[in-house]
Structure formats: structure tokens, C-alpha cells
Amino acid sequence: MVNPPNEQRRNEKSRRAILDASLELCTEKGYAAVTVEGIAARAGVSKKTIYRWWQSKGAVILEAVVDAADASTDFPDTGDIAADLHAQLTQVVRLFEDPRSGRPLRALLLIESHQDPGLAGQIRELLVDSRIATFNQRMRRAQDEGQIVADVDLDVVLDQFYGPIYHRLVLNMDLPDHDYLGKIVDYVLAGITQG
Amino acid sequence: MVNPPNEQRRNEKSRRAILDASLELCTEKGYAAVTVEGIAARAGVSKKTIYRWWQSKGAVILEAVVDAADASTDFPDTGDIAADLHAQLTQVVRLFEDPRSGRPLRALLLIESHQDPGLAGQIRELLVDSRIATFNQRMRRAQDEGQIVADVDLDVVLDQFYGPIYHRLVLNMDLPDHDYLGKIVDYVLAGITQG
Amino acid sequence: MVNPPNEQRRNEKSRRAILDASLELCTEKGYAAVTVEGIAARAGVSKKTIYRWWQSKGAVILEAVVDAADASTDFPDTGDIAADLHAQLTQVVRLFEDPRSGRPLRALLLIESHQDPGLAGQIRELLVDSRIATFNQRMRRAQDEGQIVADVDLDVVLDQFYGPIYHRLVLNMDLPDHDYLGKIVDYVLAGITQG
Amino acid sequence: MVNPPNEQRRNEKSRRAILDASLELCTEKGYAAVTVEGIAARAGVSKKTIYRWWQSKGAVILEAVVDAADASTDFPDTGDIAADLHAQLTQVVRLFEDPRSGRPLRALLLIESHQDPGLAGQIRELLVDSRIATFNQRMRRAQDEGQIVADVDLDVVLDQFYGPIYHRLVLNMDLPDHDYLGKIVDYVLAGITQG
DNA sequence: CCCTAAACGAGACGGTACGTCATGTCTTCGT
DNA sequence: ACGAAGACATGACGTACCGTCTCGTTTAGGG
Structure with a gap:
């Protein structure tokens, strides 16, 4: 040391x-x-x-x-915020279900980050923070483009999009599939879309 | 044995x-x-x-x-679904923040239930399933009373209400406070309330 | 502890x-x-x-x-001090040469008792002190019977009888055989025998 | 290699x-x-x-x-064999008691030479054999000069002079002091001095 | 007097054993 | 006869040294 x-x-x-x-x-x-x-x-x-x-x-x-997972960090930007969110959420679900990365990823987020505070920080840094930052960037662009209302609280929106995945992860339920993610995106966007 | x-x-x-x-x-x-x-x-x-x-x-x-925690399991029913949801979510957050029950509860849901499948089943049975059932009952009553649209997928709704709490739990972020829970309730209900 | x-x-x-x-x-x-x-x-x-x-x-x-070795602790007493000493020294040499007890005994006396002071004390207590005490008893009896002069320093005598064995032990030389031990006994007794 | x-x-x-x-x-x-x-x-x-x-x-x-120690190897030759032996034994005891050379010397002779056969050989060569040879030379000169009987077994005599030192070394007892060495020299010489 | 092969410091490496800890099972003894 | 106390086999922990092995960097000798 x-x-x-x-x-x-x-x-x-x-x-x-x-x-x-x-x-x-x-x-x-x-x-x-x-x-x-x-x-x-x-x-x-x-x-x-x-x-x-x-x-x-x-x-x-x-x-x-x-x-193993850093290739897939990017948040797509096709201009269609609904499609991009759906793609991104799908990516996240896949990471958790991938036979190679799923188990260790769940273990890190669920087990280690609640046993070892030092490691928890590193996990946040390396796995979480950049994704949240990217999410916020994409959402702000959508606001700039008028697809999403300007005064919405992005922290809440983040929780609403990703919360269902984590909820089901914690409770050992099947993760959202393609359709399910579609519903999530639609429901949430419905509340924050312009006009 | x-x-x-x-x-x-x-x-x-x-x-x-x-x-x-x-x-x-x-x-x-x-x-x-x-x-x-x-x-x-x-x-x-x-x-x-x-x-x-x-x-x-x-x-x-x-x-x-x-x-220690079974006293607080009940889902309130005042007739006002928004108020009841807010009260119930507040109860859940309190359980996770209580100095006595918080740590063990997080440990059971985050750590043990992903290490020990047998225990995971018991945790679901004793801590989770009954609460989900009560939630569903209350929601169905709200549907019967016309406060909520009839054809909504309650699984998705459950994820939407509780997801944010679990999302923040997993990522070691501060749990939602009173106002934050209000926003959640409002946003979600907005999407499923009878026009 | x-x-x-x-x-x-x-x-x-x-x-x-x-x-x-x-x-x-x-x-x-x-x-x-x-x-x-x-x-x-x-x-x-x-x-x-x-x-x-x-x-x-x-x-x-x-x-x-x-x-394994405690059976052979006794110092013989036939009345003939020369014969008894010879028998006793032979016993000691045998212990050091015995395929079962030789190696560990050498290791304890030569290696461990010079690395680990605590163990050194136990080794003295359990393996050495009682034998020295028995030697002294037998010698004093020989003095009482007039076979050995009364004013001899028994510490020196002990060193003279056992010294050659330990000398050769330390230097990795063959231990004294029957005849060699006979010479030792004779030489030393010659100096301390009654007129 | x-x-x-x-x-x-x-x-x-x-x-x-x-x-x-x-x-x-x-x-x-x-x-x-x-x-x-x-x-x-x-x-x-x-x-x-x-x-x-x-x-x-x-x-x-x-x-x-x-x-560190090679200066003191010489066996004195003043013509008085008793004095020379006493001086030489004193030198040896001093080596073992010297704060700088004592510990390593004991370790080499007691520990290493019984753990590592290769090293044991080198130790004998460098530290032991030359001293034994010098001892034998001095003793033979004493025989030539008629101070010591001619037919004595010098191996036994070596053991008798050095044995007490090694005996006490092994058993962690105080090494012989000036008087003690005097007794040893007297006792042994008494048995092998010309009549 | 430079050039080059070596010996050098630093220290990472695959190992072996250390002495400790907690697990889950089994045994003994006192009440 | 129960049950606390705790001894037991197991297996992982994290550490200390071992002796081997690169690395660049001196450094000394022979051309």
C-alpha cells in the first residue's frame, strides 16, 4: 500500500x-x-x-x-426522442440479460455497491454517472428541439424511465421486453411532450 | 432438516x-x-x-x-386515490430510511435475494407479494370507482410508482422526499386518470 | 487466545x-x-x-x-557407576540416532530452541531438565557410596560426559559408538574417582 | 548457474x-x-x-x-600447552558471545547446518575444519615435546575440550567463563599428561 | 575514449505457507 | 433431556517471503 x-x-x-x-x-x-x-x-x-x-x-x-461493456455506452440520437429512448432502454435491459455481463453487473449494482462504499463510488463513476450524463444531454437536446417541455425535472424523468427496470431487477422479476419498454416510453413521454 | x-x-x-x-x-x-x-x-x-x-x-x-415491520403493511383507503398512493409511497420510503429497519431491509432485497434463491422466495412471500396484492386491490377499487381508466396495465403502473424508489435505492441516491413523491403520483396518475 | x-x-x-x-x-x-x-x-x-x-x-x-520418548528417561542404577553412565550415554545416543525420534529431537534442540525462546523453555522443561536432575541424583548417590570424590563440580562433570555427544551433533559428525563412549566414561571417571 | x-x-x-x-x-x-x-x-x-x-x-x-571473524583463527603457541588451550577456548567462547558475531555464528552452526546440507559443508570448510586442523597441529607438537602422552586419541580430546562449550550452547546455558575453562583444561590434561 | 556487454536497482511475477475468520455440523457437560 | 458452550472439518481470507524474471540504468573493460 x-x-x-x-x-x-x-x-x-x-x-x-x-x-x-x-x-x-x-x-x-x-x-x-x-x-x-x-x-x-x-x-x-x-x-x-x-x-x-x-x-x-x-x-x-x-x-x-x-x-467488456464499454462499447455500448452511447446514447443514440436519430432526432426521434421516442425511438432513441426505446433503443437506449433496450440496450440497458440487454446488458442485464446478457449471459456474460448480466450476472456480474447485477452483482455489482445490487450486492457490492451496498457492502463496500469505496467500490460503490467506483461503480457509480465507471458504470452509472456517464450514462446519466449522456441521458441528460440527449434529453436537453430534445428540449431544445421542442420535443419535450422545457421546465420538466430531468431527475424525475430519469427515475421514471429507468425505475421500472431497476424495480423488476431488485424483485427478481422478468425484465421489460420490447413492448413493455414501448409502453413505458409512451406513458412517460405523454406527460412531458410539447402540446 | x-x-x-x-x-x-x-x-x-x-x-x-x-x-x-x-x-x-x-x-x-x-x-x-x-x-x-x-x-x-x-x-x-x-x-x-x-x-x-x-x-x-x-x-x-x-x-x-x-x-418489526408488519404493523405498517396496510394500504390506506380514504377514497382519494392520489392521497392514498402518496401516503403508501411515503410509508415505503420510511421503511427504507428507518434506522432500525432500513439497513436490514435493503440488505435483504438487494444483497440476499440475489445470492440465495431460497431466501429470495421467502422474501418475496413475506415482504413483497402481499404489498403488491394490496396495491392491486386498491387500484382495482379506483378503477371500479372510475378514478382510473379501466384498461390500464397494472403491472406497468406498479413499476411506475415504485420504480423511482428502487432506482434510487440501487444507485445509492437519496430516496424521494414528500414533494418528489407528489410529482411521481401526479405524473403517473395524469396518464391513467379518467379524462 | x-x-x-x-x-x-x-x-x-x-x-x-x-x-x-x-x-x-x-x-x-x-x-x-x-x-x-x-x-x-x-x-x-x-x-x-x-x-x-x-x-x-x-x-x-x-x-x-x-x-514417543518418555519411556526411556530413567537413569539405570546397578551400583556400578561406570556401567550405568555408559548405559545412559548409550541411551541418549540412540535417541538421537533413532529413525523416528532422531530427526525431530535434533531439530528441536538445534533449530527451534534457538529460534523460539518460548519453545526453548518448554523443550528444556520437558526434555532436558528432568534428565539433568536424574543425572545429578545418580552422581550424588555415587558420591555417597564413595565411588566419586565428594567435592567435584557436577555441572562440569555433566558437560564432560554429554559435551562430546553434543559437539559431534552440532558439527554433523558421527555420534560416539560403544567404544568411544567407553573411553569418555573412563577418561572422565579417572579424574574424579576416589583414590 | x-x-x-x-x-x-x-x-x-x-x-x-x-x-x-x-x-x-x-x-x-x-x-x-x-x-x-x-x-x-x-x-x-x-x-x-x-x-x-x-x-x-x-x-x-x-x-x-x-x-568479520577470520582475524582470530590462530591457535597460540607459547610452549605452555595448558595456557595455550585456555587462551584458545577463551577465544572460541568470545566469538560465540560477541554481540556482532555471536548470533549469526550460533545460527549457522545450530540452525542452518542442520537444514541445508550444502551450506553445512561450506560452514565446516570455512569455520570448523581449519580450527580443528590447527588444534591437532598444536596438540601433536605438545606430544612431540612430551607434554602429552603419545598414544592419546586426539578426536576424543577435541570432543573433551570443546564438548562442554557446545553442550551449553545447545542447551542455551551460560557459556563457560574463565575459571570454568580452567577446570576443563585441568581435568582433561590431567588424564593425558605425561606421568 | 568511446562502446558494449555486464552488473545493477527496482520490483512484478507464480508460488507456498502462514495464521485468522466464519461456516455449518457434531459432541460434551452442566442443569 | 435440553441447550449453552464450543470443538471440529472446511475453505477462503489477506500477508510475507521465496526464488525467478524482466525492465531500464549505470558502469567498467577491451577495442
């Missing part, structure tokens, strides 16, 4: 093996059964190497998920 | 001590730091006694929470 | 398995290669059980050696 | 720093607490540099001790 390790000398092969192993194990056995020891064994790596670069198994999984 | 223990001979004093100890520990140190050993020590009870009647620390906490 | 464990509830079968395993491993692989983990695995016992009752692998080996 | 390093290019400053650090650490914390990593850190040297020139921490300490 005294000397932070030197990033330059880091062995990229080990890093990859660790991230891959952690996601594999999470998919195979579930998040609870993932252990630092198990990751080390699967990756052919020493435990020390894991602890040198990460603080906990949660931090490993977080990096693995960020690594 | 081989010999299901005899409920009649159960020592009520031990049961109380265990439930009380588990909530105290959870409040003091956080859910992650609660252990069966810790509960046993605090309650002055043998570990065996805990394992005889519960399957895990989660099951103990669940019973403790049910025990 | 807070609560010393309760001796009465101790599992004798585990204790035996641990002591046996430790001597076997020491004989097979040498003292340096004995580990607490190895003993636990061989004995089919948890590490915790070892740490509950002993402080280190050295303490385990000490008890095992004491257990 | 593949490419034996080039002695000529060796950095003498590093060598000195390593030897000094190893003795300092041994004196400060005891032999058991000396580690290659610790020596490297204290000496401001890389572990690789230590492993390039020595095989183990024991080998480092051995060289350090040889370096």
Missing part, C-alpha cells in the same frame, strides 16, 4: 487472464461462488498479483465488466 | 433474543458484518439453536424485519 | 492423528519440510485444530517426541 | 553493503527474522544481486561472519 505499484511494468497477459477468468467463473458458478483464490487458480496467476492491482474481487469484476 | 424440530417446545425467549440481537448488530455494524457467531454471542445463545430454526443469517434477519 | 480452550472437550483422536502425522512427515521429508498445513492434511484435521492446541509446528513436534 | 557471473565486474560496494546489512539485521532482530528481502532493502540493493552471488541468506551470513 505504501508504494503504489508501477503501472508500466504491469504484465498485460496476467491482467487479461484475471479479467477473463473472473467473468467466466461468475457466469459458471454465480457471483457468490467467485473467490479471489478461484480467479487466481483459473487465471494461472498468484493471489498476490490480484491483490497488487485490485482491492477486492468486486473491483476485479468491475474492471472486467467495464472492459 | 432430518428431524424437523418441534415448534411447540421452542424457547420463545431465545427466539426474541436472537431476532433482537440480529437487528441491533445490523444497525450497529452494517449487514455485512453480521455473522451467525456474532448473533449467537450477543443473544447468549448457541449457534446450534440458530441453525435449528433458521437456514442462514439472512433468514434470521428476514424474520426480524417481518416481525 | 482470550479463552484458553477447554481441555476436557478435546478430541483425543485428532490429537493422536496430529502427533503421528507430524513425526511421520518429519521422518519422511525432514524437519524443514514439515508445515502446519502438511500436518493438518496428513492427519485429516483442520489447521484451526492445530493452532487451537499448539503455538507452532515446533510445539507439536515437541509433544510428539515427548510422547 | 548457467552463466556464472563475472567476478571482476562485481560491485564491491554492494557486496559490503549486503554483508554489513545482514549482520546488522541479525543482531537487531535475530537470525530468524532476517530475510533476503530485508537484507536487500537495508543494503539498498536488488534481490537479484544477492541471488546472483549467494545461494541463500545463510550463505550471505556465512560470508559476513567469515569476513
